[in-house]
Amino acid sequence: KQEVTQIPAALSVPEGENLVLNCSFTDSAIYNLQWFRQDPGKGLTSLLLIQSSQREQTSGRLNASLDKSSGRSTLYIAASQPGDSATYLCAVRPEDFGNEKLTFGTGTRLTIIP
Amino acid sequence: GAVVSQHPSWVICKSGTSVKIECRSLDFQATTMFWYRQFPKQSLMLMATSNEGSKATYEQGVEKDKFLINHASLTLSTLTVTSAHPEDSSFYICSAMAGTSGDHYNEQFFGPGTRLTVL
Numbered sequence: 001k002q003e004v005t006q007i008p009a010a011l012s013v014p015e016g017e018n019l020v021l022n023c024s025f026t027d028s029a030i031y032n033l034q035w036f037r038q039d040p041g042k043g044l045t046s047l048l049l050i051q052s053s054q055r056e057q058t059s060g061r062l063n064a065s066l067d068k069s070s071g072r073s074t075l076y077i078a079a080s081q082p083g084d085s086a087t088y089l090c091a092v093r094p095e096d097f098g099n100e101k102l103t104f105g106t107g108t109r110l111t112i113i114p
Numbered sequence: 115g116a117v118v119s120q121h122p123s124w125v126i127c128k129s130g131t132s133v134k135i136e137c138r139s140l141d142f143q144a145t146t147m148f149w150y151r152q153f154p155k156q157s158l159m160l161m162a163t164s165n166e167g168s169k170a171t172y173e174q175g176v177e178k179d180k181f182l183i184n185h186a187s188l189t190l191s192t193l194t195v196t197s198a199h200p201e202d203s204s205f206y207i208c209s210a211m212a213g214t215s216g217d218h219y220n221e222q223f224f225g226p227g228t229r230l231t232v233l
Contacts, residue, residue: 036224043120043207043226044158089157100146100211102222104157 002027004092004105012111013080021075021108023090028071031095034102035064035075038087047088048075052095080112117141118210120225127198128233135193135228137208143188144210148222149181152205164191198232205229 003026013019023033032051036044048057048064050073056065063076073090087109091102117140127133137147146165150158162183164170170183180202182194191210195202209222 041205041227041229044209044224046221046223049221091158100222101148101160101163102209104159106157 002092002094002103004090004103006088006090006105006108008108009106010109010111012113014113015080015082017080018076018078019080019110021077021088021110023073023075023105025071025073025092025103025105027094028068029095030068031093033064033066033073033090033092035062035073036089036091038089038107040087044089077110082112082114085110085112116212116221116223118208118223118225120206120208120228122228123226124229124231126231126233129199130197133195133198133230135195135206135208135230137191137193137210137225139189139210139212139223142210142212144191144212145188146211147185147191148209148211149183149191149193150207150209152207152227158207161193195230198230200232203230203232 005024007022030052034049035047037047038044050057050066052068061078066073087107089107090105093102119138121136148163149161152158160173161176162170162172164183164185166185166188172178185191205227207227209224211222
């Protein structure tokens with residue numbers, strides 16, 4: 001059974017700093033990995049999706065990397081802003097054909113201090 | 115594009131009543147929709163997978179008679195919480211997967227969630 005863990009569970013950093021969020025998964029047989037952002041009481045916003053054949057994806061100040069063999073992904077946020085404060089979730093999709101179920105991580109609650 | 119809506123965004127009901135939550139894909143056809151629940155400060159847990167025109171597949175531990183799922187069209191799935199009790203209070207989120215080719219093929223898009231409170 002796939003298990004996805006995110007460390008740390010919570011993180012507070014001053015505005016302007018660069019930061020890294022971590023995601024690890026126990027079963028490396030994944031089809032893709034996705035990072036989401038969730039604001040309090042809201043749904044999920046997709047940030048980046050990395051296919052299993054890719055090493056990284058970038059969108060603006062966000063960069064996500066994937067090391068499938070070691071079961072790890074990182075989300076790098078550059079020049080953090082108060083608006084980045086949210087819970088960040090990673091999720092993996094298994095590689096077996098026809099299985100679209102996502103397994104979510106435990107989340108990292110990020111607070112950017114103005 | 116790829117917008118998913120949920121209705122209602124929040125609902126408060128008395129114990130014993132049934133509550134229906136709608137999930138709609140607004141600008142694409144979704145052959146598969148997923149229903150998740152999320153307890154405070156916890157991650158999303160998949161409840162069931164629904165495919166248009168067929169019965170939903172429930173995850174282990176989820177009561178299919180309590181959480182009725184209907185996916186009658188390619189743009190609408192409904193979750194009905196029957197005889198709701200306070201322990202059913204949670205945040206329910208749906209996602210929809212585009213079934214046709216294109217930029218978003220096979221990607222899940224999430225709704226804004228529905229907050230259910232059972233008194």
